[in-house]
Amino acid sequence: MFAAAAIAILITMALALLRAFIGPTLYDRILAVNMFGTKTVLIIAVLGFLMGRPDFLDIALVYALINFIGVIALLKYFKYGNLAIGPGEDSDDDVPDGAAPPSSTKETGK
Amino acid sequence: MMDQVVTVLSWASLLGGSFFLLVGAIGVLGLPDLYTRSHAAGITDTMGAMLILGGLMLQGGFTLVTAKLVMILLFLLFTSPAASHALGNTAWSSGLKPILDDDPPVKQSKETDGRD
Numbered sequence: 086m087f088a089a090a091a092i093a094i095l096i097t098m099a100l101a102l103l104r105a106f107i108g109p110t111l112y113d114r115i116l117a118v119n120m121f122g123t124k125t126v127l128i129i130a131v132l133g134f135l136m137g138r139p140d141f142l143d144i145a146l147v148y149a150l151i152n153f154i155g156v157i158a159l160l161k162y163f164k165y166g167n168l169a170i171g172p173g174e175d176s177d178d179d180v181p182d183g184a185a186p187p188s189s190t191k192e193t194g195k
Numbered sequence: 196m197m198d199q200v201v202t203v204l205s206w207a208s209l210l211g212g213s214f215f216l217l218v219g220a221i222g223v224l225g226l227p228d229l230y231t232r233s234h235a236a237g238i239t240d241t242m243g244a245m246l247i248l249g250g251l252m253l254q255g256g257f258t259l260v261t262a263k264l265v266m267i268l269l270f271l272l273f274t275s276p277a278a279s280h281a282l283g284n285t286a287w288s289s290g291l292k293p294i295l296d297d298d299p300p301v302k303q304s305k306e307t308d309g310r311d
Contacts, residue, residue, distance in 0.1 A: 086206045090247055093213030097239060100220035104232070112229050112286040119278055120223065120236045124216070126267065127247055134251055142263040149267055153274040157281055164285045 087135040094128040115159060122152030205253035212246030219243060228294045229286055233279055240275040244268065 098121055105117035126149045133141030162168055215238055222235025248268045255261040 086209055090209045090213050090250070093216050094247075097216045097220040097243075100224050104223050110229060110286075110291060112282060112289075112291065113232060116229065116233055116236055116282055117223065119282070120219075120239060123240055123244065123271065123275065126271065127216075127244060130248065130251055130264065130267065134254060139255065139260040139263075142260060142267065146263060146267050146270070149270050149274070153270075153278060156278050160278075160281045160285045164288065 087131055091128060091131050091135060094124050094131060098124045098128070111163065115156065115163075118159075119152070119156045122148070122156070126152070201253050205250040208246045208250030208253065212243050212248075212250060215239065215242040215246060229291060230283065230293045233283060237275070237279055240271065240279075244271050244275075 101117045101120045101124065105114045105121065108114040108117060126145045129141050129145040129148060133139045133145070158168065161170075219235045219237075219239030219242075222238065223232050226232050226235055245268065248264050248271075252261045252264045255264060
């Protein structure tokens, strides 16, 4: 029964990869990659039970954390073009108060 | 007796989770728009993950394994809506419009105003 669930998760991952390849926009690809990461967490858990070694769940937990942070960082980069921008800033090229983007350091000559 | 009931419940939960995963995957491939595809991905993130991890919890019993599965499920249930909202917000603010039900006739009527 674990094998059936694993096969279903693998089929889902394959279809998500297909959407990531043929996705017409960037956001379709990001959606597919996010879905692929979530299904990776599930298949690590199921494979741990399938092989009789549920110690893999630590890896699944870490992978869930990394997947979320990665997707959020990717979306922030594609929305603002800059990972060092603050939450209250616009998407313009304004220099944030706390962090200095690389363009401002180039302007000051450093 | 109780073991058999728990085993049957966990099998049913795993099979139901697999069904929802396949439904969501077919929806991600087949639906026409980013926002509808996000809905299909949300099905796999909620029903699929909940049913499959619930089935694994029933197999695990009251052990540390079940505690880890609960942590994974709680984390997925918190992060999946956040990631979906960030994706939809980014796509919307970048100018990606959803395909509405009224849109194609309106656009066609605007385009065919000269012909009509």
